[in-house]
Amino acid sequence: MPKTAVPVKPRVGRPRKLPLARGAAAAPVLGRERILDAALALIDAHGPQAFNIRELAAQLGVAPAAIYWHVPSRNALISGAAARVMNGVADDIAPGRWQDRLRALLHRYRGMLQRHPKLAPLVASEMLGNAAFDAVLLDHVVRLLEDAGFDGAALVDAYNVVIAAMCGFATLELSAAPAEDVGEWEAACRAQLARVDAVRQPALARHLGALENKAFLLRWSSGTDRPLGSGFDAWTDVIVRGLEARARALRRAA
């Protein structure tokens, strides 16, 4: 939501840190790092929708306009906070079979989202919107796909599969319900469940008891309250087995 007071305006841009004049030390009370830390804390607490610069400034004991000397926009703050969370997902992944490394990667990503669930609906889009990707992560992915036997165009496709697999399940699992009304939301979900027609949706009706509050679109608790652990294990299992089978099939065709 870009609301510009004056539509036509030169960009702000990051200030380049000039070396301090010797002796004259102007204590930099704010600084980009401190701002991003505080922004991440606020977003973790109330979600990106409710995040606003005036509260951030108050939290930092500073005038709202001060933020803009270090960061060009609210969006950049959200992206920056998301990037800070993303970085390091792929560090310290133990060597081993490519299957195990892939599983470790998926678990790492999910763990990161579990620590920052409010970011779940954003990370996918922010990941793309962020030119600052984690090169270590991508190198890991490419290497494990080489080990799996992919190459050339097939490796590119498999790479996209892995990235999508990384984001896919965890994002859905941890995206929270609308925080507006708690009980009202649960009631609406239960009402929908009760409306399932055993005649028109027989298969669904058969398994409704098992699915209730444990399945996407049929649950009201979020992934933070009720983790879908076995579902996530199934997810990694399907991805790994699928990549194995596809690699075999491609090798056979070649």
Added chain:
Amino acid sequence: MPKTAVPVKPRVGRPRKLPLARGAAAAPVLGRERILDAALALIDAHGPQAFNIRELAAQLGVAPAAIYWHVPSRNALISGAAARVMNGVADDIAPGRWQDRLRALLHRYRGMLQRHPKLAPLVASEMLGNAAFDAVLLDHVVRLLEDAGFDGAALVDAYNVVIAAMCGFATLELSAAPAEDVGEWEAACRAQLARVDAVRQPALARHLGALENKAFLLRWSSGTDRPLGSGFDAWTDVIVRGLEARARALRRAA
């Protein structure tokens, strides 16, 4: 971003359509349907971030406040528009092997997002946030999983896998880059690519040419301009093969 003028206020609620008094026909110029149509058109055009009620009202030739007689909030408008897009994804899926039906489902969902790419970053979260799920879709999913041999808790897990698979790839593929600056964005991406270190990220560097602008996190064109068709085919292939293999493994263990 709930900004309430008066924080404590009773809810608005949907108006119940009373039968018109005979003769006295007050032409209902607005109506929930017409509003949602216009809202969807605006969101398709400029994205959910830029969507605002005042423009919607202007588009409908009406005062902004008039909207609130039919719809309780801006969020409800976005959810409603998203729901309208979602509905019917699973209609007219041809009978056949469960593998083919699953593939058809994934293609349907992607096709829907391709027609409404601006909704891509939302649909996942709106799907969850929306108590009005598409029962036909869910019944389809459960039925094909029964046919694949899943049952009980394993079926619940597999169900979650299928839903995540449906949203996973297409959402990433069609989530657009920040619309702010076009060329600047591409330049930033290219700069990142150039910064990949052949020594520290050797595997990534080896395939960088093939990945450039064709892979998640390494592309600047969106899925609307450059569809990742072969990547999506790989995705469905991996999911189907993975589910096949998992079903076999579970059967063997039982």
Added chain:
DNA sequence: ACCTGAACACCGTTCAAGT
């Protein structure tokens, strides 16, 4: 270099009042 005060141009939402 870094921050403040005050303003501008927007918002979503409400409320009384009209018809």
Added chain:
DNA sequence: ACCTGAACACCGTTCAAGT
């Protein structure tokens, strides 16, 4: 029942001015 006018309480962002 349905819509308008006008207001309220917020926003992000800018700009001149301070230090």
